[in-house]
Every structure is written in C-alpha cells, then in structure tokens.
Amino acid sequence: QLQLQESGPRLVKPSETLSLTCTVSGGSISSGSYYWGWIRQPPGKGLQWIGTIYYSGSTYYNPSLKSRVTISVDTSKNQFSLKLSSVTAADTAVYYCARPIYDFKDAFDIWGQGTMVTVSS
C-alpha cells in the first residue's frame, strides 16, 4: 500500500526558503510513470495546488507561485521535494504531498498526512 510522508522544518523565518521532502513508501516513485504533487492549506482556509512533477523530472507549477517554487525528484531515495523561497507569513500553511491518479491533472487519490509550516521570526 503506497504511503506518502512529508518531512522538514516546521518553523521558517521570513525571507528564507521553505524546504520539504515527501518520502514514498510501499512502492517505487519511478514505477508506473506516476506524477507527484504538492498542495497547501492555510489555517482555516481552502486548498491551493502548488505544483506537480513527473518521475522523470518534468514540472508543472502554479503561476501564482512559480517564481518562488522548485519541485525536484530523487528516485534513488524514493523522494520528491519542495522549495519555496522568500517566504512570508502568507506562506504559513499545512503542506501536503499527494499523487494524482495517473495524469498530472488528475484527481489526487493518495495524500500524505500533511505538515504544518509556520513562517515567523
């Protein structure tokens, strides 16, 4: 059974870079030609798609965040990562990694439990 687990610092200072990793277990990140995504949810608010990466490295980003976002994949570690630069308090959110059913625009059928990241000095 495929499982996703986010990890990374829970507290990030303003103007610094938020870095999170999603570890995939129960399967290979490069098998089945799957995509892998990041979604976030500010406290008490709705969901925002950040971006998606193919196992080979092709990426799709939300234009509203594109200038600050980098998503990468490390198949040797069965992980994919998110970097968000120049963070502000508005980037405080629960960050989820998730897998679309198949295509990069598909519904997300497998989610990590999420990790709360606070931007504060």
Added chain:
Amino acid sequence: DIQMTQSPSSLSASVGDRVTITCRASQSISSYLNWYQQKPGKDPKLLIYVASSLQSGVPSRFSGSGSGTDFTLTISSLQPEDFATYYCQQSYSTPLTFGGGTRVEIK
C-alpha cells in the same frame, strides 16, 4: 485561472437527510471535476473523480453529477461519519483550483 464556487458554504443536516452540495466553474470544464472530503486535522480524501466516478472504497451513498460548469455532490442518507468539509476541484487545466469548501454540520 478557473474559479470554482461552492454553495452553500455551510449547512446543518440531520442523520438520514439527503444532502446536496453545488460547485460551479467560471468556464466549462467538461467533466473534469473531483470531490474531496476533509475531516479536522486530516488530509483530504478523494470521493468522486471526473464528475461521477466513485473512488474505490467510498460508500455508494455518495454520488456526483454534472458537466460543463455546474456540478453536484449528493449524499443520499447522511451518516454520522459524513460530517466534514467537502471541496470540489477542477482538473481541466492548470493551475488546478479548488472550491472554497462546504462545511456539513450536525443539526
């Protein structure tokens, strides 16, 4: 960006009630509409994809319909475990966007 508007933003219902939630897209998205259920402190759970396909393991009391710009999620007989927030999401084009959510509360 395609804007997704859900209504109502919240509703109160009793166990056994039939509940309908609406999602409207700002432009046609064909049938590329998904529904999720989220309970407090938990990750979203996929219920319905491409408007009307029931995700594996989801009870049959959940159903979805619609195409173009107007979609509905129906819970035929509300159960205690269904009290949660529901989100729609379009997968027609990037950026993928979600509705603002509908909170289903106990009456």
